[in-house]
Amino acid sequence: MTDTLSAPAAPSFEGSAPASAPIAQERHIVTAIPGPASQALHERRLAVVSAGVGTALPVYIDRAHDAIVVDVDGNHFIDLGGGIGVMGVGHTNDAVVAAVQEQVAKVTHTLFTVTPYEPYVRVAELLVQHTPGDHAKKVVLVNSGAEALENAVKIARKHTGRAGVAVLDHGYHGRTNLTMAMNFKAMPYNLGFGPFASNIYHAPSSYPFHDGLSGAEAAKRTISYLEKRVGAADLACLVAEPVQGEGGFIVPAEGYLVALQEWCTANGVVFIADEVQSGVARTGAYYASEHFGLVPDMITTAKGIAGGMVLAGVVGRAEIMDSSHAGGLGGTYGGNPVACAAAIAVFEQIEQRDLLGQAKRIESVLKPLLLELQAKHPSIGDVRGMGAMLAIEFVDPETHEPDAAIVSRAVAAAAQQGVLLLSAGTYGNVIRFLPALTISDELLREAVGVLDAALSA
Template structure:
């Protein structure tokens, strides 16, 4: 696998290689050192005026992008395996999204939906109701970001139940607001020094099959037992769970774990909230990852891939729970902006019309076997996991089993130098995650894995 493949030039449909109507060839191309001179110049400007708290994983400055390729200001073409951390599900600058945004900008950019509403917000809500799990009556509120969606889900659950307690799982990540920082498992870099945090948030053990070796039933018994002893079910408003954990390292829970938690919540009047900010919107080969586990959440938080790069998020859930909030209790100045909503309509309609759920499964069918082969060649890869176009490899010392974050950092940096953008993750910093656009070609995927192979093989 050390010989990399170059993507050929063909037309960009899912699984092919060039973008129609675009000058950006869907191929990896490195023409300068990384970062190049123009990126370095821009970085100096940035350091003078942008807060040091806004970190940078890789100081290459992107000028344009299309499909699965991002082009920096120096003309380097990168295979984007991160997609803005799962945002560009339908590809960068998708033609339908661009057209929808342009048309909406010319009609209406803002009124505030809670003052004088507009149709795009309603249409997004209709599509979310249609495509989220369960055939019960559902309603929606739209907001700006994933963290804001989590804040609202907790507010709604508290109002509905009359309880205050919030339960979350180890290795979870939920945002950077005060409440969601309290809900995060890993402190650095998200929480460090920013407290005190919101109270009545309780962390319980999760299902991490690679490390804990527990069955779903055993892991659920551990989680439930902890919460019943530490908090008490009658004091919990909600249990917030990422069906597949994101920043924590793409942990897929053991079979039966999530259904057992849902059953416990139902029996005790606890609102089950699925945080699908990262794993939702076709990412895993289903509209929402909850479907893979046969569960129907009471509330789902959704964001990232919903609007093709425009800022939009929301909560969709059981109508009787969503309607617990009083008029005026939900909303915000920019929540459900008409331009972002127009983009979301274009994205959600394309998921169906282009059968992008099948494309996510295609990506898994190409990328996962390639990663498993990579694991055979490199014992430092301890685990390969995930679903659809949400996959990860975890690095551990083959002798001690200890997390190997140093190799992850080295491989990610070496891949970037060769034109592959790969994101890291994991509670221990020892995971490389893959969140490519669903229109990425097979050739680009194999090319990218070849680059990772070469980086791992380098002494």
């Protein structure tokens, strides 16, 4: 006799609607936050999901489109986090959805290193085309930003025959063993998870709001540290985020990154630009390196590349990328055909909808609004960023010390009114803005109005 187990019926939530139902691009709150359906789901979650998987806001999302997410209670939120920069083309972008639907019905998976397929090749071609520099480049596709960093470092080590990895203060690179060692901030990413990978060297970076150094001065300090503390001859690579993400959207002083790259080139050190958060049209360029005149030896990319599907990659000089022996790179799901189809659609959307221009539009609307907030609220010490990657940093007006408490209160208060914001920063005192590049000016103004009221309160 065969036992048959019946799956429990799916719960019916008040806010649930057919996937095809249109989502109005407007903020609309109908329950307390979180609502009863979200609270019920959260109770289920607490029983079965590890406590190590944190939750910034326990509202459970049922549907989303462009810049609006709808929870299971029917509340419509303006999403200014976008899955931490993933949803550059907007939630459930029609072209991405269509590409995924078509590909998933053709080939869902075979493993590229066993029996390859065209979408992987096409994504590699697009990355070669749209990353800085006209030199010969090659690509490996993987699953996440952390995995991309792992592969970039091991390729650089293979190419140079050296072990040392230099990273910059306030940087964030992932949650794997190697990337945890590369992170600047221990809590919550690293604490208690050691021992970590060795041969990682942390050097001071450029943080104009706090250090007041010019690009040349900051670069001299970084290089001096590396030469004295490590020695260039022992360094395989220097990993730098052109705009530091989790560290607080720190934009380095002019000339800083180019000076580091020149030093790397002169000393045979591979310069790796970590563009996991800043890449794929986010800053108004395909990759933020372009804003600084950088032509990195290698670039890591993820987040916005596939419209919410799981994909990441490493792009580098052909001679560096070919340093690995056959079979040394790859992985079961890396460059999955469905994710690749989504990425191809993303690059097409960037061109067809001028999303580089849309990122610049967002900056032209949002940055002045944030500067107005700064003039009104003395606790806002700095407004910075580029394109649709902007941030405000909060400090005590008298002491200039970081003020994380006001960020926590403001983010929580804005959520109650239907605006989803993300904190960031080494000291937790930064609010970052990563809206969909398709967001309207009206939603941006409305969201900043909500934040203004939260800060005033």
